[in-house]
Amino acid sequence: MSIIKKPIAKKPGEPVKKTAQPLSSVRGMRDMLPADQPYWRMAFEAAQKICDDFRFDRIETPVLEETSLFVRGVGKQTDIVEKEMYSFETSGSDKVTMRPENTAAICRSYIQHGMLNLPQPVKLWYWSSMFRHERPQSGRYREFWQFGCEMMGDSDAVVDAQLALISWKYLQSLGIESVVRINSIGTPESRLNYRNALVAYFRPKRSRMSDDDKKRLLKNPLRLLDSKDPVIQEMKMEAPQIVDWLDEPSKNHFMQVLEYLDEVGVPYQLDPFLVRGLDYYTRTVFELYEATDDQDLNQNALGGGGRYDGLMELLGGKETPAAGFSMGIDRIVSLLKSREDIKPPEEPIEVFVAQLGESGRKRALALFEELREAGFKAAETFSKSSIKTQMDNANRLDAKWTIIIGQKEVLDGTVIIRDMEAGTQEIIDAKKMVQELRKKMIQKSAETTN
Ligand code: AMP
Numbered sequence: 001m002s003i004i005k006k007p008i009a010k011k012p013g014e015p016v017k018k019t020a021q022p023l024s025s026v027r028g029m030r031d032m033l034p035a036d037q038p039y040w041r042m043a044f045e046a047a048q049k050i051c052d053d054f055r056f057d058r059i060e061t062p063v064l065e066e067t068s069l070f071v072r073g074v075g076k077q078t079d080i081v082e083k084e085m086y087s088f089e090t091s092g093s094d095k096v097t098m099r100p101e102n103t104a105a106i107c108r109s110y111i112q113h114g115m116l117n118l119p120q121p122v123k124l125w126y127w128s129s130m131f132r133h134e135r136p137q138s139g140r141y142r143e144f145w146q147f148g149c150e151m152m153g154d155s156d157a158v159v160d161a162q163l164a165l166i167s168w169k170y171l172q173s174l175g176i177e178s179v180v181r182i183n184s185i186g187t188p189e190s191r192l193n194y195r196n197a198l199v200a201y202f203r204p205k206r207s208r209m210s211d212d213d214k215k216r217l218l219k220n221p222l223r224l225l226d227s228k229d230p231v232i233q234e235m236k237m238e239a240p241q242i243v244d245w246l247d248e249p250s251k252n253h254f255m256q257v258l259e260y261l262d263e264v265g266v267p268y269q270l271d272p273f274l275v276r277g278l279d280y281y282t283r284t285v286f287e288l289y290e291a292t293d294d295q296d297l298n299q300n301a302l303g304g305g306g307r308y309d310g311l312m313e314l315l316g317g318k319e320t321p322a323a324g325f326s327m328g329i330d331r332i333v334s335l336l337k338s339r340e341d342i343k344p345p346e347e348p349i350e351v352f353v354a355q356l357g358e359s360g361r362k363r364a365l366a367l368f369e370e371l372r373e374a375g376f377k378a379a380e381t382f383s384k385s386s387i388k389t390q391m392d393n394a395n396r397l398d399a400k401w402t403i404i405i406g407q408k409e410v411l412d413g414t415v416i417i418r419d420m421e422a423g424t425q426e427i428i429d430a431k432k433m434v435q436e437l438r439k440k441m442i443q444k445s446a447e448t449t450n
Helices: 034-053 067-073 079-084 103-112 157-173 188-208 211-219 221-226 230-236 248-264 329-338 357-373 387-396 407-412 430-449
Strands: 064-066 086-089 095-098 122-131 143-152 178-184 268-270 282-290 303-307 322-328 351-355 378-380 401-405 414-419 424-429
Touching (some): 034 157, 034 329, 067 079, 067 095, 103 143, 143 157, 143 329, 157 248, 157 322, 178 248, 248 282, 282 322, 424 430
Parallel strands (some): 178 268
Antiparallel strands (some): 064 095, 122 143, 282 303, 414 424
């Protein structure tokens, strides 16, 4: 919200002083403020942990890619390419796009850096922001963050199952129970037959459809299955299901994926109409939803993924089967925040450094470094000179000890250690500060465990 201030002329004839209008962030984009950072950190650390455990290597690609990468990779007829991309021409006449998703970019990188020559599958993960010019609404932003994993160079069903397992386990490690909705959309050939069957089913009903859905029927009928319009939802009930059109190898592949998921106890629901909005998917597609009693179909997905065996070739690489997923971190963070039972881990302050006078402040700077390098969680407010303010800060931060250093201590080569809980303090040799604090910490933790 902008505050509009009318310029006021102080005296007649005096020039009007203009007040600058405060600016806001661009619509659909937002600041990740410090209050939310512990949740973002929690989500990031859980991603890093699970990727380390499953031996994925991190990759980060540039925000800008050539527009043709997404047109070729994601598909011309998709919502993303048709209406959601932030695309522009640079002063050098390059047509570029701020990535709306990361799989195509990672495939580009895989091809560009000859990763086909590495032992396969190549396992990569990323944590990056994506840009889509969608209508902003709850859980839908124009800049949003995704954590994703890609496994390239293997067509085995176990890869698909592992990816569903990792994404499910990721949420579980954050305290979120989820369900995997899963389907197979076969090969491009089997999909073509299904597409014809869908068109034959929906065409006689087109007079009841919105203009958008009529367009989908014409250009990309599978996308009708994603339509939120209740009319289509109702029509869909009787629509042909893709499982009945799958070729034999895709059917077997899908059965294997499900068997592996059964084996590791990942809860899944077969969703015959799950197709996902990107053209590159083949065979397995899946999405993750919070497991709640009320499985509302309009609930926002927390993540999704699938197999994309044809994408590398589309991008000019050799035929390389691959699969992956991406998790919507903005949605996950807002879910974490809404949950009373989930709290990000806190890093309690162990020691606060307070100072008095100019010489005290100088020494305090060095003492703080000594503590930090020794591994203590230390805090300070060196710009404050009042000892009362500094002690208040130490209390607010719940510091266990405060080191106090004034002119006298500087001259004596000592420091004061104050036990904040007991309210007692003692003077010690400054050289022994770290050693003494360590001893006290051990004593305190022994007292609390007894
Ligand atoms: P997608 O591959 O497009 O299904 O995206 C994967 C996940 O990213 C989704 O399940 C969402 O959790 C998240 N996501 C996609 N678009 C947005 C958006 N505009 N704002 C926030 N999160 C999004």
